[in-house]
Every structure is written in structure tokens, then in C-alpha cells.
Amino acid sequence: MLEFDGIDVGYGRSVVLHDLSLAARDGGVTAVLGHNGAGKSTLLRAAIGLLKPRAGTIRLDGADITGLAPHQRVARGMAYVPQGQQSFPHLTTAENLQLIADGRRNGKAATAEALGLFPALAGLMNRRAGLLSGGQRQQLAIARALITEPRLLLLDEPTEGIQPSVVAEIEQTILSLAGRGGMSVLLVEQHVGFAVRAAGRYYVLEAGRVTSSGQGGEDAESAVREALAV
Amino acid sequence: MTLVFSQLFTGISIGAVLLLIALGLSLTFGQMNVINMAHGEFIMAGAYTVYVVQQIITNAGVSLLVALPVAFLVAGAMGVVLEFLLIRRLYTRPLDTLLVTWGVALILQQLARDIFGAPNVQTRAPDLLTGSITIFSSGDGNDLMVANSRLFILTLALLAVAALTLGLRMTPLGRRIRAVVQNRDLAAASGIATGRVDRMTFFIGSGLAGIAGVALTLVGPIGPTMGTNIIIDAFLVVVVGGIGQLKGTVIVAFALGMMQSLVEYSTTISVAKVLVFLTIVAFLQWRPQGLFTLRTRSLA
Structure with a gap:
């Protein structure tokens, strides 16, 4: 579905991703794991078009999207939760929700569906997003992304810094979204547990390079922990 | 007492002019952080639009009504061209933006001299706006009177504030403008064409400068440097009101206008200007973020 083919990405003079190649397959969850500074977030920023690769190609369903602006990638079915x-x-x-629904043919229905996944947001509709708790803001961020009815959802550490009760709810939502078909998830995580268990395939990044990859699932957890411990 | 009220009304009318000018800046400078030194020349373009329209439509009232939307479109179009050709390439370089737009301002001033000549030109105000109305009659000759033109400018400023407030709050474009201002990357990654929103924001901000130019023709002559003379005050209104805060812009425009008017009453225009500037400097030392800021629990 989404392929990175030999991309170099960086900020200013520093290169963060080096000749990196990986693929998020159609259906299910693909996890990208790594320590802080490994280049996980940079990978997703390049995927959605906020960073332009200096070399290499990004393809969505076989079509080269390397030169497309972020909003053009969203129009092609990608959504990003930073x-x-x-x-x-x-x-x-x-x-926050209306902004994304504006001008979309299915905006109202998609908003209602997204709110159905996070019912707590329904009682906070008139509150400024900056005054929501971290967990509520993350639910809002995912709901916003879902209104675009994406085929590929890019999630950057969606449970980082969030209270455990909300983490469980978000993880459950990710699993149900990936499991109902029609949408794939590229999940970037620092913590191994949930991401590897949920993933059909995982990649481990270190210093901007893929150092390990394989099939996800319960059995892969120890292999990933070992790869990350190096 | 009548004199104090008279000065207050003068202050309100100065504030209304300031507000009209600062409204456009509150979008391009306050919301987008672009220091556009050519904003004053968009005001000038709006004023010359009245002059040109009056060459075609001789009825002063009709020409003023026609000039309002035309000036909005002319100044707005100038803003879009400036944004598209220069400013969008300089969003991360504010000092370069300042210098480049200053250069554009000088070019536009010279262009106005070439087209309309160096001396100031006059427009005709509609009869309805040339008189004044008596607010309070004291019986001893010290009546409280307000010029109709000033009331018209005040109404125009309040209508512009209402339209801008409603537009930013209630329309899809308004939501997109606010979203791009608050988090450009997130807006782009949410599917918003940020470049198009920037251009529309500049169009509206510059168009409002055009409207301000139309209003200024009612209180003074039209000349190539008319915008430059008043633009600094408008920048101060936006900064003191709080960057990106429409509410602050409105309050500070009227506060500065009234302060200027009241201090002028007991001193001179120059001394009043110095005292107002000193007060602003002291205020910004105490509250550098301006009058209003919004509370958030997050940075983004």
C-alpha cells in the first residue's frame, strides 16, 4: 500500500533517515518501533508530506506521491495523527471536527461515526481543544483523522503520555479500526507491547535505518525487545 | 463637561479609523505574523479607488458606495499578488519580509505619483456625510456635535469587525484560517490546502485596508504617502491588543484614539503622540504579550 524506497530525509544539514526502505501493507497494522531519535516521527512526517525526501521515492498503491503536498496525500486516502x-x-x-468535515460529501456521517468511537468527546463539544486533557485531545486527534475516511492511518505514538484508562480505549479503537477492513494502520511506537501484538508486520529503526523486521504478533515481542536492546 | 464628551467622541472617531486600518493588519500581521510594510499602500490604493470611481460616477454618494467593494477587491488583489509573488517565499524569514515589503511600498508610492501626480488629490464627500449632528445641546453655544463622516466611519468599522468576527467563527474559510494560524503543519496534514488559505487570508486582510482607504478619503486628502503616515499606529494597536486577538485590536484602537484625543486637549498633537507612545512602551514592558492572550493546557 505505502512504500518507502531508499529515502533520505533530514532537517537542515542533518540527515535522519538513510536510504530507508519499508512498506505498510494493505490491511491490518504495520508497526515501526525504535528508541527516541531513531527517526520514527520523521518517517511519518515524510509519509504525509511535511518533510520532502532528499532522495528516494514514496509510493501509495504504486503511484509516486513523493512530490505531493500533504493535502493532496490526504485526498488520496492518507490521514495522520501526530x-x-x-x-x-x-x-x-x-x-476541530467541523473543520475537517467542511466540504466533504460524507462529512456529517463521518463525524458522527468518529464521535461514536469516542463518546466522551460529545460532552466537550463547546470546550476549546487547548483546555482538554491529554487523553481527550488524543481522542479528538484520532477522530479528526477518521473524518477524512482514510484508507491508511498514520499514528505517531498515540498512547504516549496518556493515562492508562484512556490508553486501553485508544488501543481498542486502533484494533477495531484495523480489524474491520478498508483501512490500514502504520503505527509508530516506542513501547513494544501493544504495537507488536497488534501488528501484522513490524520494523525496528535505529539511527534512521531498518535494523530488524518480521511478522508481528505475541510471539514476536521478545525478538523485538532483543532488537531494541542492542 | 461638553468639552470632555466632545474630546471623547473625537477619540472614538480616531479609534474607528485606527480600527479599520488595524483590522486588516490583525489578519496579515496578527494572525499570520507577516510584517507587511506595504499594508499602508493598500490603504492608499483604496483611497485612490474612490478618486478613480468619482471620475466615472460623478454622484458622490453612489461613487462612495461603489468604491467600497471595488476598493476591497483592488487592495485584496494587490495583497494576493504580493503574497503569491514574494511573501510566501519568505514566511520563515521575517526580517527579509519586512525589507522586501518596504521596497514594494516605495515602488507603489512612486507608481501612485506617476499615475496621479505628486500633489494630494481630493474627493467629494456625499452631502449626507458633510454635515454634523448635535448629540447634546447645552444652550450656551457649547453643543456636543459629531461629524456625519465620523459616524459613518464608526459604523463602517463596527460593521467590518462584525463581518470579520462572524466570518472567522462561522464560515468554513474562517475555521481554516484560524486552524492554519494555530498549527500550520497539522492543518496541512489534516487535508487543508494551506497555501490557498494564506492567499485568502491576505486577500481579506489587504481588502480591509482598501476599505480603510475609502474611509480616510472622508477625513483628509489622498496622497501617495497617506498610508505610511498612519500604519505605525495601526501596528501598535495590533501589538498592544495581543497578537491575533481581534477583541484586543478593537479595545486598544478605541483606547488609543480616546487617549490621543484627551491628551491632545491639554497639550499639543506632538506631545500627545509622545505621551501615547511612552504609555505603550511602559505597557509592553509590563505585558509584552499584549492585552489579551488565550489560555491553553497544551502548546499546540
Whole structure:
């Protein structure tokens, strides 16, 4: 579905991803794991078009999307939930959702469906997003992404810094989304447990290079922990 | 007492002019952080639009009404061209933006001299706006009177504030503008064409400068440097009100106008200007973020 083929990506003079190749397959979850600074978030920023690769190609369903702007990639079925529970802080919860639904043929229904996944948001519609808790903001961020009805959801450490009760809810939502078909998930995580268990395939990044990859699932957890311990 | 009220009304009308000018800046400078030194020349373009329209439509009232939307479109289009050709390449380089737009301002001033001549030109105000109305009659000759043109400018400023507030809050474009201002990368990654939103924001901000230019023709002559003379005050209004805060812009525009008017009453125009600037400097030392900021629990 989404392929990175020999990409170099960086900021200023420093190169973060070196000749990196990996693929998120159609259906299910693909996990990318690594320590801080391994280049996981950079990979997703390049995938959605916020960073331009200096070399290499990114393809979506076989079509070269390397030169496309982020909004053009969203129009092709990609959605991105960045790290850090990002929102539009001075817009209310309702406005955060309406913003994405505006101009979409199925906007209302998609918003209702997204709210169905996170019912807690329904009671916070008039509250500014900047005043929500971290967990609520992350739910809002995922709901916003889902309104675009993506075929590929890019999730950057969706449970980082969130209270355990909400983490379980978010993990359950990711599993149900990936399991119902029609949508694939490229999940970037620092913590091995959930990501590897949920993934059909995993990649381990270290210093901007893939150092290990394989089939995901319960059995893969120890292999990934070993790869990350090096 | 009548004199104090009279000065207050003068202050309100100065504030209304300041507000009209600062409204456009509150979008391009306050919301987008672009220091566009050519904003004053968009005001000038709006004013010259009235002059040109009056060459075609001789009825002063009709020409003023026609000039309002035309000036909005002319100044807005100039803003879009400037944004598309220069500013969008300089979003990460604010000092370069300042210098480049200053250069553009000088070019536009010279262009105005070439087209309309160096001396100031006059437009005709509609009869309805040339008189004044008596707010309070004291019976001793010290009546409280307000010029109709000033009331018109005040109404225009309040209508512009209402339209901008509603537009930013209620329309899809308004939501997109606010989203791009608050988190550009997230907006782009959410499917918003940020470049198009930037251009529309510049169009509206510059168009409002055009409207301000139309209003200024009612209180003074039109000249190539008319925008430059007043733009600094408008920048101060946006900074003191709080960057990106429409509410702050409105309050500070009227506060500065009234302060200027009241201090002028007991001193001179120059001394009043110095005292107002000193007060602003002191205020910004105490509250550098401006009058209003929004509370958030997150940075993004």
C-alpha cells in the first residue's frame, strides 16, 4: 500500500533517515518501533508530506506521491495523527471536527461515526481543544483523522503520555479500526507491547535505518525487545 | 463637561479609523505574523479607488458606495499578488519580509505619483456625510456635535469587525484560517490546502485596508504617502491588543484614539503622540504579550 524506497530525509544539514526502505501493507497494522531519535516521527512526517525526501521515492498503491503536498496525500486516502496530542487549541472540539468535515460529501456521517468511537468527546463539544486533557485531545486527534475516511492511518505514538484508562480505549479503537477492513494502520511506537501484538508486520529503526523486521504478533515481542536492546 | 464628551467622541472617531486600518493588519500581521510594510499602500490604493470611481460616477454618494467593494477587491488583489509573488517565499524569514515589503511600498508610492501626480488629490464627500449632528445641546453655544463622516466611519468599522468576527467563527474559510494560524503543519496534514488559505487570508486582510482607504478619503486628502503616515499606529494597536486577538485590536484602537484625543486637549498633537507612545512602551514592558492572550493546557 505505502512504500518507502531508499529515502533520505533530514532537517537542515542533518540527515535522519538513510536510504530507508519499508512498506505498510494493505490491511491490518504495520508497526515501526525504535528508541527516541531513531527517526520514527520523521518517517511519518515524510509519509504525509511535511518533510520532502532528499532522495528516494514514496509510493501509495504504486503511484509516486513523493512530490505531493500533504493535502493532496490526504485526498488520496492518507490521514495522520501526530505525536503529542496535537489539536487546534483555540478552536472548540466541535470546530476541530467541523473543520475537517467542511466540504466533504460524507462529512456529517463521518463525524458522527468518529464521535461514536469516542463518546466522551460529545460532552466537550463547546470546550476549546487547548483546555482538554491529554487523553481527550488524543481522542479528538484520532477522530479528526477518521473524518477524512482514510484508507491508511498514520499514528505517531498515540498512547504516549496518556493515562492508562484512556490508553486501553485508544488501543481498542486502533484494533477495531484495523480489524474491520478498508483501512490500514502504520503505527509508530516506542513501547513494544501493544504495537507488536497488534501488528501484522513490524520494523525496528535505529539511527534512521531498518535494523530488524518480521511478522508481528505475541510471539514476536521478545525478538523485538532483543532488537531494541542492542 | 461638553468639552470632555466632545474630546471623547473625537477619540472614538480616531479609534474607528485606527480600527479599520488595524483590522486588516490583525489578519496579515496578527494572525499570520507577516510584517507587511506595504499594508499602508493598500490603504492608499483604496483611497485612490474612490478618486478613480468619482471620475466615472460623478454622484458622490453612489461613487462612495461603489468604491467600497471595488476598493476591497483592488487592495485584496494587490495583497494576493504580493503574497503569491514574494511573501510566501519568505514566511520563515521575517526580517527579509519586512525589507522586501518596504521596497514594494516605495515602488507603489512612486507608481501612485506617476499615475496621479505628486500633489494630494481630493474627493467629494456625499452631502449626507458633510454635515454634523448635535448629540447634546447645552444652550450656551457649547453643543456636543459629531461629524456625519465620523459616524459613518464608526459604523463602517463596527460593521467590518462584525463581518470579520462572524466570518472567522462561522464560515468554513474562517475555521481554516484560524486552524492554519494555530498549527500550520497539522492543518496541512489534516487535508487543508494551506497555501490557498494564506492567499485568502491576505486577500481579506489587504481588502480591509482598501476599505480603510475609502474611509480616510472622508477625513483628509489622498496622497501617495497617506498610508505610511498612519500604519505605525495601526501596528501598535495590533501589538498592544495581543497578537491575533481581534477583541484586543478593537479595545486598544478605541483606547488609543480616546487617549490621543484627551491628551491632545491639554497639550499639543506632538506631545500627545509622545505621551501615547511612552504609555505603550511602559505597557509592553509590563505585558509584552499584549492585552489579551488565550489560555491553553497544551502548546499546540
